[in-house]
Amino acid sequence: MTTPLTDATSRPQAHFAPAENWMNDPNGLIHHDGLYHLYFQHNPESADWGNMSWGHATSPDLLTWQEHAVALRFDDDEQVFSGSIVFDASNSSGLGTDGRPPLIALYTSATDQGQAQALAHSADGGYTWTKHGIVLDRGTPDFRDPKVFRHDGKWILVAVEALDRQVHLFRSDDLREWKPLSVFGPFGAPEGMWECPDLFPVGDRWVLALSVNPGHPGGGSGMQYIVGDFDGMTFTASRWDWLDHGHDYYAGVTFSGLDGPVMLAWLDNWSYAREVPTHPWRGSMALPRRLSLRGDVLLQSPAVELDRPAVFSCEATPIPVAGFGLPEETRGTARRIETTIRPAGAAIELHVRAGAERGEAIVVRYDEGVLTVDRSGTSNTSFSDSYGLVSRAPVELRDGVLDLDIWVDTTSVEVFADGGAVTISEQIVTADERIGVRIGADRLGATIDSLVITDLDRG
Known part of the structure; x- marks a missing residue:
């Protein structure tokens, strides 16, 4: 049940x-x-x-x-x-x-x-x-x-x-x-x-x-x-x-x-x-x-204007192959993640609503011109046989840069890419303790140009 x-x-x-x-x-x-x-x-x-x-x-x-x-x-x-x-x-x-x-x-x-x-x-x-x-x-x-x-x-x-x-x-x-x-x-x-x-x-x-x-x-x-x-x-x-x-x-x-x-x-x-x-x-x-x-x-x-300071930001940061978890202040059930990344041929993965175990996350992945959002790592995917797990769309880089605006909420993830030319909206059913954010690449050379994370929690 x-x-x-x-x-x-x-x-x-x-x-x-x-x-x-x-x-x-x-x-x-x-x-x-x-x-x-x-x-x-x-x-x-x-x-x-x-x-x-x-x-x-x-x-x-x-x-x-x-x-x-x-x-x-x-x-x-x-x-x-x-x-x-x-x-x-x-x-x-x-x-x-x-x-x-x-x-x-x-x-x-x-x-x-x-x-x-x-x-x-x-x-x-x-x-x-x-x-x-x-x-x-x-x-x-x-x-x-x-x-x-x-x-x-x-x-x-x-x-x-x-x-x-x-x-x-x-x-x-x-x-x-x-x-x-x-x-x-x-x-x-x-x-x-x-x-x-x-x-x-x-x-x-x-x-x-x-x-x-x-x-x-x-x-x-x-x-x-x-x-x-x-x-x-x-x-x-x-x-x-x-x-x-x-x-x-x-x-x-x-x-x-x-x-x-x-x-x-x-x-x-x-x-x-x-x-x-x-x-x-x-x-x-x-x-x-x-x-x-x-x-x-x-x-x-x-169309929502956020009048609040970022909880975390960074620039010009190389992405290691092993990936890394973002600091404590980025953790939460409701976050806006704005980032520009230079993949430089690497596959990029951004894990949101991530838990302690590998595979416990919603995975936003960019690889060879295709953006995917995989919600198979949510805590509940079995309530319906029709609940599809992976969405995908082609996305162009602009001057070698991938831009993403990701809104993570308690029951959803919405991704805006390429200036909003591509959007992927996913309902999620996940446990409250899955609140981490991680980022990684499959090879060296990828760089975060900018990353800004804002808390959406109304408290």
Whole structure:
């Protein structure tokens, strides 16, 4: 029997997780009145999937979160599936009162008869909501996950026909009456249903983000991004790739109300999400990420700002073949590790959440142009037969240098490489005493140009 990780040992320090019960997709992400609002798929009654409602949390900085009462609750008529929120600044919906424009939520109303898009509004900044029923219905069973944004004075809504692997685009003047514009897809990954679409500008290009289940190279669910152009009616694609190369990154969407795209995603995989042994909660979010483009390559960087001194740093340090453990101050369950390394032909291994015995660690390895993250050294890998152990992706050196930004938390490791052109996100289930950091190489000549480690523990 699997012993669950509990609040006492393993509450995430730098990632949001609900106080209790089930959580999956982020919903309704918006920055409004100085706060980031995170709504999320939530079962308010159990740590198992079901009774889908919108949980709610707010943050001033994307690092510290305050959880609030359930915002949109399931009832006898519907479950409240994924969707989005916008600030209706001009009160185009007519639902504002006393001169105060409303927040408008578009969400998927899921019933035994099918899935359609419903509307709710909030007059108090997102804490309480009034439902107004269905506003967009195609009469199909798998039409879901509306994402709404403003473009050229009109509201645009993208949603998916999940099993058809198609994105449907609509336009509205008032958020209540929607006219079809165009259909995109299938495109990109050759299998898996589509969920949680998001279409947003990055510079002078547009990016369509899609969640795919199954079909990710690592097994189970994952995300792809498609770079292209949007003319107000039609999205035209030019290139696609996997958004994250790890096992655990899904349902990512961007915040409304910001000048540039910041994405938040569920740090899990549908292959085993229902079996992850945490208690009394199940599910956490990944780090929020700022998105940009290098040509047609999506770059991701942590959107969290840390205002605290480093616990350790070094420069111009040769890496011995035997490797070495880092000093006592680097030990902990939640650390940020920023490093630039010159491999000089060597294979490099960075061990995090390392225990006393060899093999007790999460291993980040770079060898011959390939970055891997191996979580087989965690204390528990047996809770699911679908729990994949190794993720990999090609990574380029820049002027002979490998740059890594690694965020280690109590239940996760996220790796950003090559300026964020490659990310690998992994959920981990490991013992609290595994807190060491070690680094090594398989031959002489490798050098640490710089290494900075910051404590993420909220104390």
